[in-house]
Amino acid sequence: MQHVDLRNQAAFAIAPMMDWTDRHCRFFHRQLTRRALLFTEMIVADAVIHGDRRRLLALDPAEHPVAVQLGGADPARLAEAARIAESFGYDAINLNVGCPSDRVRSGTFGACLMRQPALVDRLVAAMKEAVAVPVTVKCRLGVDDQDTGPALDALAGAVWQAGADGLWVHARKAWLQGLSPKQNRDLPPLDYARVRRLKAENPDRFIGLNGGLADLETALREMARGPVALDGVMLGRAAYHDPGLLREVDRRFYGDPRPPIAWPELIEAMSDYAARVIAGGGRLHHVTRHMAGLFSGLPGARRWRQTLSDEATRADAEPQLIARAFAAICLDAAPAAA
Secondary structure (H helix, E strand, O other), rough: OOOOHHHHHHHEEEEOOOOOHHHHHHHHHHHOOOOEEEEEEEEEEEHHOOOOOOHOOOOOOHHHEEEEEOOOHHHHHHHHHHHHHOOOOOOEEEEOOOOOOHHHHHHHOOOHHHHHHHHHHHHHHHHHHHHHHHHEEEOOOOOOOOHHHHHHHHHHHHHHOOOOEEEEEEEEEEEOOOOOHHHHOOOOOOOOHHHHHHHHOOOOOOOOEHHHHHHHHHHHHHHOOOOOOOEEEEEEEHHOOOOHHHHHHHHHOOOOOOOOHHHHHHHHHHHHHHHHHHHHHHHHHHHHHHOOOOOOOOOOHHHHHHHHHHHHOOOOOHHHHHHHHHHHHHHHHHHHOO
């Protein structure tokens, strides 16, 4: 396994998303882009240590490069969880310092850690000591009434002091008081300029941008703006709801001249994968629920979604359903197939 070189390989990443970026989603996204850095959902360190590690951390060899995102606030536990994750083959470890969910708040980690840069220093240092793969942090601009100037500077300073290999910044505050997790994804205003200022002040550090990037054009533009270009961009919901856009990532972000996967090849790969999942005790819906948006914006997309949602959820649904759903729309979608 080849470890991630952030500067060369993490120009584009797909964000960690709770309940979405499981191993089936990651396998699907990997078929669409050979180069993007994939992330797991956030996994709590205690769950890695005491829970079903294989269920939480299992990954397909096809997923590389892939990072695991951990949540926690205890240096020793995070170090142990990082060691365990590394043993499963993950290419990088990421610490969540940005999630505002209720579960995270009750555990006093995630975005709460924006208020405790000294603790973040200790957490990152412990993980760096425990593993050989890169350790990165994903954060917000600040929380609640924090001034995003000193708040982000303090967090970034702690991260660099601990030896972190990179910082991914969701360019919004997290409001732990007054906003729901869903509202926190949209309502706090975006401030890309603040992230660019951090990059200008830290030109030799890896800093990636996340938050509100709706498409590849926007991501490329925001990545390049400013006196010092950002090192990477991370798309979340846009990539999940319209995964077809990932077919252009390798060419646009990495200069890869190879053509993207053809639609029939993709359908065959996902059908074969679904057969393996079902043989292992899973269900077709575990795979296809991530594929519903594949043909977003193309003729036939509605029929595709309806077939998957109406039939793939049945307990006896078979992998052949994927090909049958595609066969109903392939002629309509043919102009987009490369």
